[in-house]
Amino acid sequence: MRLYLINPSNPLVSIVNVSESRWNRYRVWKPLSLMVLAGLTPPEWDITIVDENLGGPDYAAMPPPDLVGITAFTSQSPRAYEVAALFRRRGVPVVMGGIHATMCRNEVMAQVDSIVTGEAEGVWAEVLEDVRHGRLKQSYDGGLAEVTDLAPGRQDLLPARYAFGAIQTTRGCPLNCSFCSVTTFNGAQYRQRPVADVVREFQSIREKRVLVVDDNLIGTRSDHIARAKDLFRALSEANLHKEWVAQATINFADDEELLALAAQAGCRGVFIGFESPTPEGLRELGKKINLVKGRDFRDSVRRIQRHNILVVGSFIIGLDVDGPGIGRQIAEAASRFGLDNLNTLFLTPLPGTRLWDQMKSEDRIALTAFPDDWKYYTLTFPVARYKRLSLENAIQEMISCGRNFYSRPRILRRVWLNLWHRRQPLISLVGNLSYRSNIRVDCRAYAKFQRQRRDAFRFKPNQAA
Numbered sequence: 001m002r003l004y005l006i007n008p009s010n011p012l013v014s015i016v017n018v019s020e021s022r023w024n025r026y027r028v029w030k031p032l033s034l035m036v037l038a039g040l041t042p043p044e045w046d047i048t049i050v051d052e053n054l055g056g057p058d059y060a061a062m063p064p065p066d067l068v069g070i071t072a073f074t075s076q077s078p079r080a081y082e083v084a085a086l087f088r089r090r091g092v093p094v095v096m097g098g099i100h101a102t103m104c105r106n107e108v109m110a111q112v113d114s115i116v117t118g119e120a121e122g123v124w125a126e127v128l129e130d131v132r133h134g135r136l137k138q139s140y141d142g143g144l145a146e147v148t149d150l151a152p153g154r155q156d157l158l159p160a161r162y163a164f165g166a167i168q169t170t171r172g173c174p175l176n177c178s179f180c181s182v183t184t185f186n187g188a189q190y191r192q193r194p195v196a197d198v199v200r201e202f203q204s205i206r207e208k209r210v211l212v213v214d215d216n217l218i219g220t221r222s223d224h225i226a227r228a229k230d231l232f233r234a235l236s237e238a239n240l241h242k243e244w245v246a247q248a249t250i251n252f253a254d255d256e257e258l259l260a261l262a263a264q265a266g267c268r269g270v271f272i273g274f275e276s277p278t279p280e281g282l283r284e285l286g287k288k289i290n291l292v293k294g295r296d297f298r299d300s301v302r303r304i305q306r307h308n309i310l311v312v313g314s315f316i317i318g319l320d321v322d323g324p325g326i327g328r329q330i331a332e333a334a335s336r337f338g339l340d341n342l343n344t345l346f347l348t349p350l351p352g353t354r355l356w357d358q359m360k361s362e363d364r365i366a367l368t369a370f371p372d373d374w375k376y377y378t379l380t381f382p383v384a385r386y387k388r389l390s391l392e393n394a395i396q397e398m399i400s401c402g403r404n405f406y407s408r409p410r411i412l413r414r415v416w417l418n419l420w421h422r423r424q425p426l427i428s429l430v431g432n433l434s435y436r437s438n439i440r441v442d443c444r445a446y447a448k449f450q451r452q453r454r455d456a457f458r459f460k461p462n463q464a465a
Contacts, residue, residue: 007031008079009052035153071098103351118142165205212246232261245269253300263307277333318347327397331404345379
């Protein structure tokens with residue numbers, strides 16, 4: 001039996017297209033969910049994982065499979081449907097899972113033979129058995145998987161063309177921010193894999209650098225922090241000689257022992273969602289953890305960096321409180337905090353979020369020609385009508401933010417400081433040049449976007465209020 005597991009591309013996402021820029025190799029992540037499913041697949045299946053971000057294969061020239069499995073974020077769904085149609089025309093059954101299949105169930109069911117909603121681990125064996133016996137059902141619900149006995153991802157099924165390996169140690173997020181669908185998809189309960197299992201999987205990763213894909217590696221409660229410390233101790237004792245980056249909330253900076261253990265275990269960078277430079281913006285997004293009284297973001301960033309850990313900060317443009325000048329305001333805040341890299345996104349209503357429900361009720365979602373318009377839901381294109389920013393204003397604020405933060409003098413200053421403090425100067429340089437190189441690409445993409453989709457952003461008469 002032959003199985004193809006496919007991660008579809010989105011040609012609009014320049015930062016993950018390796019052929020677009022040599023720097024993008026450092027920002028392309030392995031499709032870990034497909035690797036995990038491959039690890040759960042019985043040995044009688046011949047498995048091929050296809051990551052279209054490394055280049056689209058000639059599917060017609062490949063041997064016909066017995067089953068195609070596709071995973072997709074919302075922005076990947078148009079391409080996922082194209083791939084599904086190609087194989088279905090050849091009589092190959094196609095099953096699709098992932099967050100978009102869960103949040104847009106009816107739409108996806110019309111495009112494929114079967115869908116898996118929720119986390120697929122609990123039903124994958126059933127799917128494969130049903131295919132073997134010709135009784136594939138239209139839908140399967142995986143719910144929330146039991147993470148205490150997850151199979152490790154098949155690291156051997158992808159080519160050695162990635163700068164980073166990938167691993168997941170926890171699932172779920174209790175924060176439930178208005179713009180984020182993680183809580184809806186993975187649940188509010190913070191579920192943790194056994195430390196020993198994580199260490200064994202780390203050992204199987206051939207890349208020296210690893211991305212820990214957890215939405216929040218350290219959690220929010222004292223018992224979450226204690227588990228993170230145990231994990232870091234175990235990784236240090238295993239002496240893996242790995243360097244890794246992860247996502248966390250700003251409370252990562254509040255515990256010196258945690259920071260020291262993370263650095264000793266190989267942590268070299270952390271991605272933190274700052275989201276807004278103002279308390280009003282944080283309250284609008286429901287980012288309560290960033291509103292702790294007396295929090296000094298500059299001091300927090302410095303504490304992390306003192307442990308030789310780079311800090312990448314994320315901000316959002318398009319909040320109801322955001323007006324003209326927000327791009328420069330974000331760039332200045334990020335520079336003031338001392339961030340090593342800045343990742344700025346447009347406020348994007350994704351299916352399954354409270355933000356989607358709110359903007360849909362207010363008729364503020366501009367791009368609704370689905371499924372084709374889903375390709376713009378990358379967080380890097382404006383897809384909604386913002387209260388205080390027109391389409392043109394929002395794009396200009398984004399460009400202004402990037403040019404301000406990634407100006408040559410500021411890049412040189414950041415790299416020099418990291419060199420002076422012996423804090424990953426090469427990685428800092430690569431990160432900054434990667435972001436800067438994409439500004440010109442983004443400007444061309446925005447110009448094309450405005451020409452093609454400007455009419456969708458015009459308010460209807462009943463929206464004028």
